[in-house]
Amino acid sequence: MADRLxxxxxxxxxxxxxxxxLHLGPRGYDLSTxxxxxxxxxxxxxxxxxxxxxxxxxxxxxxxxxDSIAIAQRGAAEVVGVDFSPAAVAAATALAxxxxxPQARFVLSDVAGAPAALPGLEGQFDxxxxxxxxxxxxxxxxxxxRVIAHFLRPGGAFYFADAHPSALVFDDQAGADGxxxxxWFIPYFxxxxxxxxxxxxxxxxxARLANSRTVQWLHGVADIVAALHGAGLRLDxxxxxxxxxxxxxxxxxxxGPGLWTWPDKAWLPLGLSFRATKPGPG
Numbered sequence: 001m002a003d004r005l006x007x008x009x010x011x012x013x014x015x016x017x018x019x020x021x022l023h024l025g026p027r028g029y030d031l032s033t034x035x036x037x038x039x040x041x042x043x044x045x046x047x048x049x050x051x052x053x054x055x056x057x058x059x060x061x062x063x064x065x066x067d068s069i070a071i072a073q074r075g076a077a078e079v080v081g082v083d084f085s086p087a088a089v090a091a092a093t094a095l096a097x098x099x100x101x102p103q104a105r106f107v108l109s110d111v112a113g114a115p116a117a118l119p120g121l122e123g124q125f126d127x128x129x130x131x132x133x134x135x136x137x138x139x140x141x142x143x144x145x146r147v148i149a150h151f152l153r154p155g156g157a158f159y160f161a162d163a164h165p166s167a168l169v170f171d172d173q174a175g176a177d178g179x180x181x182x183x184w185f186i187p188y189f190x191x192x193x194x195x196x197x198x199x200x201x202x203x204x205x206x207a208r209l210a211n212s213r214t215v216q217w218l219h220g221v222a223d224i225v226a227a228l229h230g231a232g233l234r235l236d237x238x239x240x241x242x243x244x245x246x247x248x249x250x251x252x253x254x255x256g257p258g259l260w261t262w263p264d265k266a267w268l269p270l271g272l273s274f275r276a277t278k279p280g281p282g
Contacts, residue, residue, distance in 0.1 A: 007215075008139075008193060008215035009084075009110075011211070011213055011214055011215055012137055012214050012215060013084060013085060014211040015209065015211040015212070015213075015214050016063075016084075016085045016087075016088065017085055017086070017087045017088075017211070018209055018210060018211045019201055019203075019209070020063075020064065020085060020087040020088045020091055021087065022201050022203065022204045022207050022209075023063070023064055023201075023203050023204070024064070024091055025204065027203070027204040027206060027207070028203050028204050029064060029066055029203060031064075031066060031095065033070075034066060034069050034070060034073070034095065034099050035098065035099055037073065037099075038070070038073050038074070039066060039067075039069050039070030039073050039099075040070065040257060040258065041067060041070050041071075041258070042131075042132070042161075042245045042257060042258030042259055043243075043255075043256045043257045043258060043259050044161055044241055044243065044245070044259065044271060044273060045067070045131055045159075045161050045273075046257070048159070048161070048239070048273055048275070049071075049129075049159055051075075052071055052074050052075055052076045052127065053074070053075035053076070054075065054076070054077050055076050055077060055126040055127050056076070056077055056078045056080075056124060056125045056126050056127070057071055057072075057076045057078065057079045057080070057125060057126065057127045057128075057129055058079075058080050058082070058118075058121075058125040058127070058128045058129070058151050059071070059079060059080065059081040059082065059128075059129045059130070060082050060111055060114065060128065060129070060130045060134070060147070060148070061082070061083060061084075061111065061130055061134040061137070062081030062082060062083045062088070062092060062106060063083055063085070063088050063092070064088060064091050064092055064095065065081045065083075065088075065091070065092025065093075065095055065096060065104065065106055066092075066095070067129070067131060068080075068081040068092065068096075068104050068106070069092075069095060069096055069099055069101050069104050071129065072096075072101045072103050072104040073099070073101060076103065076127075077103060078103050078104075078105075079103060079104040079105075080104075080105055080106075080107060080118065080121075080125075081104065081105070081106040081107070082106075082107050082109050082111070082114050082117065082118070083106065083108070083109075084108070084109065084110040084111075086108055089106045089107070089108045092104075092106040093105070093106050111138060111143075111144055111147055112140065112143055112144075112147065114147050114151070115147060115150050115151075118151070121151060122150055122151065123150075123151070123152065123153045123154070124151065124153060125151045125152055125153060125156060126152075126153060126156050126157070127156060127157050127158070127159065128148045128151055128152055128156070128157075128158045128159075129158075129159050130159075130160055130162075131159075131160070131161040131162065131245070132161060132162055132163070132244075132245040132246070133162065133163070133202075133245075133246070134162055135162060135217075135219055135224070136162075136163075136168070136216045136217055136218065136219070137214075137216060137217075138217065138219075139193065139217055141219050141223055141224065141227040142227045142230055142231070144227065145227040145228045145230060145231035145233065146231045148228075148231065148233065149231040149232055149233055149278055152233075152278040153278070153280075154278055154279065154280020154281055155277065155278065155279075155280050155281055156277070156278050157236075157275055157276065157277050157278075158228070158233060158275065158276045158277075158278075159273075159274075159275050160224075160272075160273060160274050160275075160276075161245075161271065161272070161273040162271070162272055162273075163244050163248060163270065163271065163272070164221075164240060164241070164244075164268070164269040164270055164271055164272040165188065165218060165219060165220050165221055165224075165272070166188060166221075166268055166269060167244070167248065167268060167269065167270050168185075168186070168218050169184065169185055169186055169187060169188050169218075170182040170183065170184065170185050170249065171183070171185035171186075171249075172249055172250050182249045182250075182251070186218060188218070188220060189220070190218055191217070191218070191219075191223075193215050193216065193217055194215070194216060194217075194218075195213060195214075195215055196213070196214050196215070196216050197212055197213045197214075198212055198214075199212040202246045202247065202248075203246070205247075221272065224274075225238075228276050232278065232279065233276040233277065233278055233279075234276060234277045234278075234279055235274060235275075235276050236274075236275045236276060236277055237274055237275045238272075238273075238274040239272070239273050239274065240269035240271070240272055241269060241270060241271035241272070241273065242255075242261050242262060242266035242269060242270055242271075243255045243256070243259040243260060243261040243270055243271055244259065244260055244261075244270035244271045245258055245259060245260075245271070246260065247260045248260065248270065251263060252270075
């Protein structure tokens with residue numbers, strides 16, 4: 001179906017090129033802890049990632065490289081960030097240099113092209129990492145999972161955190177109910193790409209994007225698990241969370257470092273995380 005939208009990649013790239021400048025701006029990402037020597041991870045990832053000391057880590061869809069650098073500052077031996085935005089790769093490279101983190105480097109590539117962009121690194125990583133706002137931009141989950149398996153060593157782990165797919169059926173633009181909860185947006189079982197026009201940036205809500213039109217996909221929990229299983233990975237843990245790493249809906253309120261949650265009851269899960277392993281000797 002993605003082939004019927006020949007401009008989907010160009011639309012998405014233009015949006016992320018523009019967002020990169022916003023996210024580096026005064027109302028964008030808070031990078032103060034990175035510059036102070038230990039970059040903050042959101043509370044979910046910080047609690048679940050585990051000890052990364054001495055690990056070789058691949059970070060897919062790394063954007064500004066803030067999580068890549070935070071992981072390197074926690075003792076990873078090497079962190080390679082991969083992103084399809086030239087502006088993001090340049091920003092991440094500059095941030096790593098500013099923070100004095102030579103073990104973090106950044107490579108320009110989309111996920112599908114990562115094996116070609118990183119030749120000779122098949123089976124060389126202890127950990128593949130991706131978090132918050134990633135797979136919704138990808139049309140091919142089985143291909144995504146095969147890339148993860150390609151880079152993991154036997155016994156290596158994949159860690160994932162993102163918005164829960166059930167929360168993605170709602171959106172503020174669809175209108176809210178009388179209690180401020182978001183309205184219906186897209187059916188959970190909708191698997192075709194959908195055009196999304198949102199001029200507001202998630203990190204800088206005061207900004208208005210010129211490149212506001214994007215193409216995204218909704219991948220259900222079963223889709224994600226099936227893709228990983230098909231790539232030969234073993235699911236070790238799966239968790240649902242009443243919080244997410246950005247203000248997905250206007251009604252959400254802060255919930256600890258880097259997280260947002262419902263103001264009263266946990267109406268449905270907002271976040272999903274899991275760890276999967278590539279079988280083999282550790």
